[in-house]
Amino acid sequence: MGSVNSGGSDGRFNRRAITVDEAQRRVLAAAARTASGHVPLAAAGGRRLAQQLLATSVWPPFARAGLDGYAVRAADTAEASPQSPAALRVVDTVAAGGLALAAVQPGTAARIMTGAPVPPGADAVVMLEQTAEGMAGGERTALVKAAARPGQNVAPQGEEFRLGSAIAGPGELLRPGHIALLATFGYASVPVYRRPRVAIFATGNELLPVEAPLAPGHIRDSNSAMVAAMIRQHGGEPLLCGALPDEPAAVREALRGIGGEADMIVTTGGVSVGDYDAMALLLRSLPRYEEVPGWTSASPETLLFNRVSMRPGSPTSAAWMDGKLVLALSGNPGACFTGFELLGVPALRAMQGDPSPYHRKVHAQLAREIGKGSPHDRYVRVSLQYGEDGRLYADPLAFGKSSMTASLAEAEALAVIPSGSSGAEAGRIVEAWLLT
Amino acid sequence: MGSVNSGGSDGRFNRRAITVDEAQRRVLAAAARTASGHVPLAAAGGRRLAQQLLATSVWPPFARAGLDGYAVRAADTAEASPQSPAALRVVDTVAAGGLALAAVQPGTAARIMTGAPVPPGADAVVMLEQTAEGMAGGERTALVKAAARPGQNVAPQGEEFRLGSAIAGPGELLRPGHIALLATFGYASVPVYRRPRVAIFATGNELLPVEAPLAPGHIRDSNSAMVAAMIRQHGGEPLLCGALPDEPAAVREALRGIGGEADMIVTTGGVSVGDYDAMALLLRSLPRYEEVPGWTSASPETLLFNRVSMRPGSPTSAAWMDGKLVLALSGNPGACFTGFELLGVPALRAMQGDPSPYHRKVHAQLAREIGKGSPHDRYVRVSLQYGEDGRLYADPLAFGKSSMTASLAEAEALAVIPSGSSGAEAGRIVEAWLLT
Structure with missing residues (x-):
């Protein structure tokens, strides 16, 4: 030769x-x-924020009624029961979008709708279903059939956000819940990458x-x-x-x-x-x-x-x-x-500014053996199964053949099998990188 | 009154x-x-298919080399080793996109590239790293230093799909892996809802x-x-x-x-x-x-x-x-x-034709107690945590206050707490409906 x-x-x-x-x-x-540039709020879902956005007001901006009923002073209802309701003079009706014209003094109440501002003096809202209304002594009167807890059914002013507190950070992927927050604080136009x-x-x-x-x-x-x-x-x-x-x-x-x-x-x-x-x-x-x-x-x-x-x-x-x-x-x-x-x-x-751009890594139990070792770490396409016992299982898809196009669509994660002379037995807990 | x-x-x-x-x-x-209507393949990702699509050819359409090396008859290499390589006369070079001009007869081999058609007669491909090439008796000769298994590094014709087999069903959400399949079978235009x-x-x-x-x-x-x-x-x-x-x-x-x-x-x-x-x-x-x-x-x-x-x-x-x-x-x-x-x-x-439009329901262990019962089933927003023990945990987000907008963006699932007079204790396994 x-x-x-x-x-x-x-x-x-x-x-x-x-x-x-x-x-x-x-x-x-x-x-x-x-x-980065600005897009309208309606187009911001699924984009990544280019800067931190802050609450532009306290939230809620005023004490809001959580449901329909009567705004009361809880102390006035302490002894109330269906048999012996508290009778409170109705001094006002406050609609959502309206303003309270009268304060709730001891012995009085205001009819109030969901989302309406709670009048000064009132510290609780009793749901309509626990009340009745009628006339007493020529005056409109609410009968409250249950004792109210102070603060009940009232979302206090500023309960969720202080002025200037962060609502979403740079690089954050804007999900529908973020969009709700941006709308709440008036961001009609949103800075994104x-x-x-x-x-x-x-x-x-x-x-x-x-x-x-x-x-x-x-x-x-x-x-x-x-x-x-x-x-x-x-x-x-x-x-x-x-x-x-x-x-x-x-x-x-x-x-x-x-x-x-x-x-x-x-x-x-x-x-x-x-x-x-x-x-x-x-x-x-x-x-x-x-x-x-x-x-x-x-x-x-x-x-x-x-x-x-x-x-x-x-x-x-x-x-x-x-x-x-x-x-x-x-x-x-x-x-x-x-x-x-x-x-x-x-x-x-x-x-796009994601501060943690890596895959989410979880642990799952191998549902089936992965045969053969490899000189390199293997990234095996798996589907995920959630057991009724609260355990997560990773099921290898056509793992022996990297050319198998058919399994690409089914893959939900890549299970990492470290390099070595053997594969991994069924039941072993492996790291799996979630695909999204 | x-x-x-x-x-x-x-x-x-x-x-x-x-x-x-x-x-x-x-x-x-x-x-x-x-x-339904047709969209170009490039716009089909994330859409839902309006009809079942079929393989328009067998796949692979011909026996393909899985890597670069030599197409051989495995029997010719049965005794091969680094010390005593099998010497095979090189009769052809087959590039990807080319065609084999000569059959591989006993005692011969063809140089072959990844993805090229395996010549008639050959039943295995030996990776280039396990070979050397030189001249012997005035003829181009491959020295194969390892025994080949029949079928080794060859994707046989039709291994993955038969003509007419289903590649994706009606209502299926088209993920990148589906797009690869549709391209493979020539669907430049895709019927979607x-x-x-x-x-x-x-x-x-x-x-x-x-x-x-x-x-x-x-x-x-x-x-x-x-x-x-x-x-x-x-x-x-x-x-x-x-x-x-x-x-x-x-x-x-x-x-x-x-x-x-x-x-x-x-x-x-x-x-x-x-x-x-x-x-x-x-x-x-x-x-x-x-x-x-x-x-x-x-x-x-x-x-x-x-x-x-x-x-x-x-x-x-x-x-x-x-x-x-x-x-x-x-x-x-x-x-x-x-x-x-x-x-x-x-x-x-x-x-959009999804045959199973409901949420994916999984089981997870409650990471924290959910206090208070409810006359209705509760759908509590949770984030998911994957333990190193392979267990899935559901962590309730601000569960007492449905008005809490801040937690909407973080929710990954809704944990179902059945109606009843008590809530659910930490550690209980609950059903969680995945949000996507």
Whole structure:
């Protein structure tokens, strides 16, 4: 036999794996917060707040009746019962939106509606159902059939918020309950972070556009549409850019061509050790993160990493180019999904100001064994089951085959199985990272 | 003392409570499915599918290489080891998107890239890292250093889907994994249910628009914006219609005026026993559900219910008017939230074809006692905590005060505390309905 070259002699296997934690740290260091702007309150749900908002008044702004009935002085009703009701002269009727014209003096009461201001002097509201009304001595009189507790059915002024207290913090995801608070305090226009724009490129000569008929040796590009849906789900705006060219230099030009239109770039495919993996070749030409001590986003272009200790998706790579984060995902759908979930989603959250952009980590009992160990930590797609005993179970979905697209839609969490020579037995408690 | 009228003599307390289950059943019977239409795949994420979609080819469409390396006949490598590699003549190089030009005969191999079609004759792919290549006898030769298992690193044709097998069902919420499948099978345009349009009216003379400065005795309308955000969150399209007039007849006209612009109407406030509760007065004038045996959506206008055995929100009401569902929620923010969550959200899901529109019900251990019993089942807003022991805990949020707007944003589930004379002690396992 003549000359023999190891497949790795050109350095393509020289890729040092870093942990998922470290990869997330580097990606987040490169994920720049987007600018902020104002949107109308009606469009603010699901956006992330760009600054802390404060209560613009005390809340409630006045003592409010919690239900319909009579505003009374509780002391006047201390002995009241159905057999021996307290008879109180009705001095006023206060509607919601109205104002009390008369104070409630001892021996008197005011008819009051839900949400109306409680008149001065009154310290309780008796529900209408516990009263009757009639005339006594020519005067309108309420008969109160139950003793009232002071404060009963009254929401005191300022009970919930003091003027200037925080109602929502920067980076907070605005849920319907936040929207109610913002409306309460008059925020008709809301400062939020702009949606991060993310350019998506696919690589792979086998890829056809979704609308094309199948051709021999070809498949349709499913990763671009999937990643676009993930970007939208997490508040970003995807820009579908089609296919990258074959040559590293042309790839470089295509990425540069995006310019300011995108805040981040995601590519799928071309990161492995194949002869035509242009993305991998391009990234290998950049200075490595380890060569740039004290890396910050002010550093020149850098390969942040090109191997992560995770399965699926170990060739997942990231770089800092043209002042933006480039996330290079594997072309395998399962690895592409996991790579974007673990690295792209936290980046999107951080770009929208989320102060804790990581996944929520919970503990669950494995419903089934996960066979086989792995040299990398495994992120196994699981569905979650809630037992009647109050326990949480994680059920692995098609865990042996990262290419199994069918299970992507069912995944509710990624169960972390640490690297090692064995898998994990049923019943073991594992950490699971919730997908949202 | 002269004449005495019970507060309830005009029938305003004559409201028969039905269970939440029964209220949901009646609301769902009145929730008409919206029409369907097609949207581009890029806009289909988060929508609900209007029909079952099928695999348009087998998948994978051909036997695909799972990684870069050499396609071999496993039998040729049975004795291979690093010390004694199998030497196989390289007959072809197959790129992704290419076609195999030569079959792999005994004693030969083909260089192959991830995603490329495996040539006829080959039954395994050996990863590049376990090979070397050189020249032997003037011919290009692969040295395979490990024995291959038949089928290794090959995704066989049709492994995941048969032609015509179901990939997603009607009413299914399209998550990113579904989008990947739809792309795989060429669905560039996707049949989905139209977003239900929901008109929102507020009632209450104390209400100001969000942009208005506070005035004595007044508060801003926070329910309309909150319900609008909940509608959007669940796939609907809110139409903010402002305030309803004060008089039942005028309310009737306003609701009728919506015509075909809305698929459903939500009102907030005015459903209690107050003297000015126009919504309650209007609803009371309708024939009752119990008076219409075999009620269907073809029945004339009907009061579906005007009291539900739940707390908060017992005055929550619903009617069938002008061929659409009218959901009349309490004006108290906590009760409004719970009423829309328990009744409006399932209706929205059903209108978009969801075959199981109810909440996901889980079991969790109460992290803290819930004091006081209630004549109605209580739906207590809770946050969820996942213990390191794999247990799920429900932590009640400000549970005593349904007006506490601040806790709405934090709620992750509603814990159900059955009616009764006592509350529920810490540690008890309760049913919790997940909010999403």
